[in-house]
Amino acid sequence: MKQYTNELTPSVLALFKEPFSAEQLSGADEEQRQIFKSHAEEMKDRSLVAIWRFATAGSLTRNGGKIEKASASDSFTLEDGSEVNRAMVGDYVVYPDGTRARIINGSGSANTNGSGVSFALVGSQLDNGDVIVSTPQDCALLCQPGNSPAMPADFLAPVAL
Template sequence: MSTQYTNELNSAVLAELARSPFTSAQLAEMNDEARVTVAEQEAYNRQHPVNAIYRIAVGGSFTLRGGVVREPNRTGKIQISAGQRSGIALEGGWVDYPDGSAARIVTSAGKTWTIHDRGVALVGSTQANGDVITSTRMNVPITEDFPASREG
């Protein structure tokens, strides 16, 4: 079974998000302008702490009712762990259930994050049968207009 991640914002997640992406050596190699930009961004992040995350759903994500997001075959792939890649689930994609039934994903990140004009599915996205994606194999936070459903 693959490791799954939820949208829980716990101390470990907050510590990971607060960690600088740059080492001391990398900062030392930067020019003054770049170091100022990094310092400004770090100050901004301290003034605007993370208060929610919405992870990207990928093939193999789980739902509340025991469904598994079908591996997308026409979307971009993202690295989910060392050497492993998975397709990004999209609005309109499918969730398969142990009883043989399937349901379409009907909510997504909205227009902010799309692939081929379809919103990227997130942990928290719902299916046409009312089920909800509860965890993902992907450990990445994203956008604020969730959940958005496609109109028209």
């Protein structure tokens, strides 16, 4: 399964500058097109400082762990057409020897589910000191544009579970 990191690749940078496809624009109503146009204009002269991809089932850790079951109710469609659920803080990573570790930080208040639980990210830490390093999805991420406010204090900050 192909994996993606938080690297600022040329394709990520291009998408930041032109986030809406011709297909999306043609399918949008006039109000949506104006919102898209306004967003593109706002981003035109801004740089992209960092990204954090959402972790999902199939995400990998530095020490060989894998998220086998992700508990969020939403999912992403991968390039091969399969779907994977988004992982949450509190979900587990499983290692080849059968041990497990819990995800202890994530998006914080920058992005939560309806119950206030944050989503796991590439870069989220585990309670055993490991870290999520890649995800199989390439379509959803959080961005930190230049000249924008810093992420909230609870972003990637450990939480008590």
